[in-house]
Amino acid sequence: MWFVENYDEKASLGLKVKKKLHEEQSKFQKIDIYETEFFGNLLTLDGLVMLTEKDEFVYHEMITHMPLCTIKNPERVLVIGGGDGGAVREILKHDSIKEVVMCEIDQRVTDLCRIYFPTTTCKLDDPRVKLHFEDGFKFMDGYEGYFDLIITDSSDPVGPGVALFQEDYYRLVKKALKPGGIMVSQSESPWYFEDTMTSMTGAMANVFKNVQTYIALVTLYPSGLWTMTAASDSLSLYDFDEKRSAKIAETCKYYNPEIHKGALALPNFVKKIVHNTK
Amino acid sequence: MWFVENYDEKASLGLKVKKKLHEEQSKFQKIDIYETEFFGNLLTLDGLVMLTEKDEFVYHEMITHMPLCTIKNPERVLVIGGGDGGAVREILKHDSIKEVVMCEIDQRVTDLCRIYFPTTTCKLDDPRVKLHFEDGFKFMDGYEGYFDLIITDSSDPVGPGVALFQEDYYRLVKKALKPGGIMVSQSESPWYFEDTMTSMTGAMANVFKNVQTYIALVTLYPSGLWTMTAASDSLSLYDFDEKRSAKIAETCKYYNPEIHKGALALPNFVKKIVHNTK
Numbered sequence: 001m002w003f004v005e006n007y008d009e010k011a012s013l014g015l016k017v018k019k020k021l022h023e024e025q026s027k028f029q030k031i032d033i034y035e036t037e038f039f040g041n042l043l044t045l046d047g048l049v050m051l052t053e054k055d056e057f058v059y060h061e062m063i064t065h066m067p068l069c070t071i072k073n074p075e076r077v078l079v080i081g082g083g084d085g086g087a088v089r090e091i092l093k094h095d096s097i098k099e100v101v102m103c104e105i106d107q108r109v110t111d112l113c114r115i116y117f118p119t120t121t122c123k124l125d126d127p128r129v130k131l132h133f134e135d136g137f138k139f140m141d142g143y144e145g146y147f148d149l150i151i152t153d154s155s156d157p158v159g160p161g162v163a164l165f166q167e168d169y170y171r172l173v174k175k176a177l178k179p180g181g182i183m184v185s186q187s188e189s190p191w192y193f194e195d196t197m198t199s200m201t202g203a204m205a206n207v208f209k210n211v212q213t214y215i216a217l218v219t220l221y222p223s224g225l226w227t228m229t230a231a232s233d234s235l236s237l238y239d240f241d242e243k244r245s246a247k248i249a250e251t252c253k254y255y256n257p258e259i260h261k262g263a264l265a266l267p268n269f270v271k272k273i274v275h276n277t278k
Numbered sequence: 279m280w281f282v283e284n285y286d287e288k289a290s291l292g293l294k295v296k297k298k299l300h301e302e303q304s305k306f307q308k309i310d311i312y313e314t315e316f317f318g319n320l321l322t323l324d325g326l327v328m329l330t331e332k333d334e335f336v337y338h339e340m341i342t343h344m345p346l347c348t349i350k351n352p353e354r355v356l357v358i359g360g361g362d363g364g365a366v367r368e369i370l371k372h373d374s375i376k377e378v379v380m381c382e383i384d385q386r387v388t389d390l391c392r393i394y395f396p397t398t399t400c401k402l403d404d405p406r407v408k409l410h411f412e413d414g415f416k417f418m419d420g421y422e423g424y425f426d427l428i429i430t431d432s433s434d435p436v437g438p439g440v441a442l443f444q445e446d447y448y449r450l451v452k453k454a455l456k457p458g459g460i461m462v463s464q465s466e467s468p469w470y471f472e473d474t475m476t477s478m479t480g481a482m483a484n485v486f487k488n489v490q491t492y493i494a495l496v497t498l499y500p501s502g503l504w505t506m507t508a509a510s511d512s513l514s515l516y517d518f519d520e521k522r523s524a525k526i527a528e529t530c531k532y533y534n535p536e537i538h539k540g541a542l543a544l545p546n547f548v549k550k551i552v553h554n555t556k
Binding site: 002004006009010011012013014015016037038039055058191215217219220223224225249252253254255256258259261262263264265266267268269 | 282493
């Protein structure tokens with residue numbers, strides 16, 4: 001048995017499956033969980049790969065440590081989406097963290113991940129973590145100048161994730177950030193989502209002074225060449241704390257200080273797609 | 279209609295196909311050429327993706343310009359394999375080149391690429407290019423201290439390519455190189471070919487002082503996270519000509535000086551797999 005994700009009738013990814021572990025239609029989306037032959041357990045939402053046990057470290061390390069090692073003394077982080085808990089696990093590796101707020105729209109994702117993905121949900125009961133299950137867009141409106149970092153760990157710009165790729169959202173993010181804070185959003189693949197990357201980085205550039213796209217090699221996302229984009233009025237991912245980065249890297253399988261710098265190098269064809277300011 | 283490549287019953291890649299353009303069993307392997315929906319024409323050998331018109335630039339720019347920008351005045355280059363001509367096209371972008379020898383075992387690959395891949399074969403009739411269609415292992419034995427660079431642009435270590443991943447081969451390469459020359463070989467994916475990467479970089483480290491693996495994001499190869507490995511007794515890819523690299527990058531879709539440096543940053547889990555000397 002194979003799980004197959006079709007990339008818009010251009011290409012497809014298949015994963016050999018041992019058995020299906022769970023299937024349900026939540027209020028927001030179709031949730032499926034499989035045990036794969038090689039990648040451990042697999043979570044899909046509306047038929048799209050979200051994570052596997054074997055490769056999730058790439059995405060979660062890269063969406064957290066790049067911005068966190070750039071902030072001088074990160075204390076308060078908001079994760080929009082990220083119901084699997086992987087981002088929260090990585091954030092808590094930084095000693096200075098006092099509070100991590102996770103706002104996932106679909107509680108069923110988190111409830112099921114607690115059963116089938118213990119290695120990503122392992123830190124959700126840490127006393128510094130606050131879980132909210134509601135619309136991230138509305139939730140964030142209650143905050144002003146509060147967070148050092150806001151991470152948008154969303155699915156693709158279809159279904160419940162669509163609002164999280166638009167300028168109105170980035171304006172809300174900016175309001176909820178401390179002055180001088182930074183945001184990071186997963187920003188799709190230049191091979192299959194060129195238009196999305198152009199429009200979302202353009203929208204960020206309308207709101208923030210610095211927009212920086214970087215690369216994370218998420219092997220089971222379309223093309224494997226995945227991107228994340230950071231935006232800030234004052235911080236630049238180039239100016240990061242190399243010493244702290246090296247210390248964090250001791251606990252990582254992907255991230256390290258050389259990767260931090262190397263991930264910011266964009267292929268020429270990607271530079272042409274994004275609105276990056278440096 | 280879909281072309282599907284099965285990654286050892288772990289995962290698979292599908293490419294939507296408009297039509298099959300050619301199919302034959304040569305003396306060495308099964309050759310298939312398709313017109314795909316999104317990636318242009320596709321060449322497969324024994325059912326494995328070799329290149330498409332749309333993404334070939336990544337592989338060919340990265341296997342050539344990384345070593346060429348590291349050599350002070352590259353004049354003579356040998357390509358073992360590479361029958362599609364893409365590596366030769368990139369090599370000839372360097373003004374100092376006097377001679378490019380390509381030794382492809384299967385002339386049918388090159389003959390068919392001249393028909394179906396005009397953008398990769400476009401420089402094969404340049405007067406500086408010499409084509410040989412024979413076994414690369416035996417061919418190279420006739421040379422001593424001749425080449426600045428030897429590129430192994432081979433298929434996987436199955437079928438005709440298997441000898442090109444072993445220590446005996448690297449010793450022959452070293453003999454054919456000028457003292458202080460450099461070799462580069464495609465070196466597979468850490469996700470699916472961990473053992474091959476460990477054994478081939480180990481074999482290189484037995485023959486050369488410096489062994490350096492770097493990353494090229496070849497989206498249609500297994501996992502997208504592809505590697506190439508350079509080996510030399512005196513050259514290091516870190517010490518490259520940034521000015522020449524920037525000039526070459528003007529003609530590239532992937533390679534540029536930041537990518538040159540960034541490609542050398544390895545994720546922690548890849549560092550553990552390879553025998554790299556620095």
